[in-house]
Amino acid sequence: MPELPEVETIRREILPFVKGKVFSGLEIKDHRNIKGITPKLLEKKLKGKKILGIERRAKYLVFPLSPEGFLVVHLGMTGRLLFEPDPYLKVSFVFSGGKKLYFSDARLFGKIRYFDEDPKLDLGPEPFSADFTPPKFKEMLAKKKTTIKLALLDQKFLSGVGNIYANEVLFRAGIHPQRKTNSLKDNEIKKLHDAILHVLTEAVRYRGTSDSWFVDARGKKGGFQFRLKVYGRDGEPCLKCKTLIKRIVMGQRGTYFCPKCQS
DNA sequence: ACCTAAACCTGGGCGC
């Protein structure tokens, strides 16, 4: 599932390919990922527009266009942006000169949208932004009344962390997923802040986690799935203390932790 | 206003 590291991997990879390119059309095999606009109008809105760059906002990819407009892509669970089509191809973006970028999505949770104005996406701070400091994080946590695991998954709370990295971050910080956000001590908040930056940085360096569906724009798997410490490892020994990793469900998502290392 | 849970989807894995 694409989270910050996977989306950032895609962004960096396709940016040199799409920057400066002009849309000449769309080839739509299945329109169901296109939301809030008809396929026909989307094509009309994109045609002749030049891609100025790509911003990643949480798990969204935002393509600012010239002379106006914003193409926004969310990969959902199984969405892909590819240089070559795969069996789950849904939409092909065609550029002047004939080159194409392919959007595929087996499970149809991905979304393609268009906005005339810069979209307000209602997202929490970016983990790598300068204003995401431990004191700021402490303020954010104090306002929440849920558990830390669910807070980390909330995109309005913090941008870009999904289920895999929420589990990995909490293990690294030694914090139990069911702890209440407002119960965390200053030293735990600092450890958690460090763990968020460390795990996400490492996952970007390894080009994401290909636990199941994720591949980069060339169709290649990432490398972080071999470095997961708890996610998907229920019943297996903790890599630190050999206690068996436990799986519970929180917010309808699998939650993995070491009962001994995390408290 | 806040939180929880269902709904959206379907390929792949597993059990029978």
Add this chain to the structure above:
DNA sequence: TGCGCCCAGGTTTAGG
């Protein structure tokens, strides 16, 4: 071998 069940989860929507 093949059928059918069930799981995966990011976001939106509905309900409490």
